Amino acid sequence: MVRADFRSNRPVIEIADVLRRHGDAYRQAHAGHLGRVERRVMSAIIACRTGALGGHVEACDDCGMTRIAYNSCRNRHCPKCQGPARAAWLAAREAELLPVPYFHVVFTLPAQIAMIAFQNKAAVYAILFKAAAEAMMMLASNPRRLGAEIGLVAVLHTWGQALTHHPHVHCVVPGGGLSSDGARWIAGRPNFFLAVKPLSRLFRRLFLERLKAAFDAGALGFFGDLAHLAEPAAFATHLTTMRHVDWIVYAKKPFGGPAKVLAYLGRYTHRVAIANSRLVALDDDHVAFRWKDYRQRGATKVMKLKPGEFIRRFLLHALPDGFHRIRHFGFMANSHRTAKFALCRSLLADHGEQPAPKNVDPAPLDSTHQSSADVPVCPHCGGVMRVVIRFPHGFNQTGARTSSFRCDTS
Secondary structure (H helix, E strand, O other): OEEOOOOOOOOOOOHHHHHHHHHHHHHHHOOOOOOHHHHHHHHHHHHOOOHHHOEEEEEEOOOOOEEEEEOOOOOOOOOOOHHHHHHHHHHHHHOOOOOOOEEEEEEEOOHHHHHHHHHOHHHHHHHHHHHHHHHHHHHHHOOOOOOOEOEEEEEEEEEOOOOOEEEEEEEEEEOEEEOOOOOOEEEOOOOOOOOHHHHHHHHHHHHHHHHHHHHHOOOOOOOHHHHHHHOHHHHHHHHHHHOOOOOOEEEOOOOOOHHHHHHHHHHHOOOOOOOHHHEEEEOOOOEEEEEEEHHHOOEEEEEEEOHHHHHHHHHOOOOOOOOOOEEEEEOOOOOOHHHHHHHHHHHHHHOOOOOOOOOOOOOOOOOOOOOOOOOOEOOOOOOEEEEEEEEOOOEOOOOOEOOOOOOOOO
């Protein structure tokens, strides 16, 4: 049995170890049901930072110490490849922070709808984004509420602590917005954004309207236990039932300031279903990992799953190709965000608020494939590490072929 060493910052067990040890058996057992995206996620994580993807040899300018650095797979589902992507994304977002309170709102799909979402990921996850954003923007624009055009960033998560399918979006929203004529900044109350109950009801209505439209357009598929929903009468009955179910919208306390917003986003934007640091043990029969039981006030527990079940749960959260899991709406939308942010800063400055940093030309909002530009530092003496040899995928630093493995990480 392999166990994690909690005294080290580097996990002893990684998702890649689970897939190397049990991935072939899982592929064989699910040969007729494993999709192209899931297969690609598995092969990318296995190949990450190995000779299969190539790499280079670095040497220290000062002490001469050398080391091998293998290339990353850059797959957005890989636990080891999100650090540089997160850093680049946050650097681009820092210039967009406004000197106002920020709020955190979470929209969660009921279990009966989550099942439909799993069989129609691209269509239903997109509806989740749009319904959540539209609900907040509609309610905020009401003169009896805030009476302003707001902006928000939304991040999709599809997992719970036990790796079960639990689709929800985390939304971060500035506490205020632009007047309809764009001439004023309308500030919200310091500790209150929008009432949760009307927001929940509006979210439910907008989501179900969009879901029905997708069904009418033939954009949804139903399989297995949900096959009966392909019949219009059964689907209509299902929607009627969902209109009488409470949909969960949770508004958390406001952040302590813009810097806290960045710290929060850094934890959430590029998170994958489970981090390597949560893995506890791995053997031929089980994978063990830590999880928080929120039904018992967040108590930390250890869950043991059969390897095949662990891999199945991990792959539940593979997203369709090209699907953006970070999206911006309102005055933060891509089409006009530069001009709108400039206007917001100007109006806030007119009211005596401390201006945010000048806007820069940020990286694309949904880019997840950026690499760190930091110069590597020698772990022995602190000198600069320079690349002295490069070798392509499938070869090691001596020029010998390591394997015939090929990995598609796009």
